[in-house]
Amino acid sequence: MALYEYKCPDCETSFELMRSMSAADAPAECPACGSTGGRRQLSTFTSLKPGGSEGFAYTPATERLGGGCCGGSCGCAH
Template sequence: MALYEYKCGDCSDSFDLMRSMSEADSPASCPACGSESAARVMTTFVAMGSGSAYSGTNPMMDARMSSQRAVGGCGSGCGCH
């Protein structure tokens, strides 16, 4: 299962659906207007890592990562402490 973003062709509402990869491109029902014309849109994502190859390439991400380290990372179960 994966999370996909869809946009309605009738009302232009955007929404997310958790679906299997085999259903990803199937039409989706819009929760706002009920239309069956919603289609999947391509979205971007960020891959995070460590080391010199990752540092300083994205100032917004660098600031976000710094603030996470300042408050103790992302949680006790992740092992980043």
């Protein structure tokens, strides 16, 4: 099971659901308006890496990848 982020096309509410990978892209019911057209959104994640004072340091995904929408490799300067 994994946590996925969805967005309702009717009321534009963002919400999360715990689902199996096989059901990840299935339409989801919006908890706000009840619409069944919620679509999965791309989302970021955070990882831990060795090196912090507690043994691990918090590193946002964008920092770990070099920042931006594509990790900085496309030259978009984001």
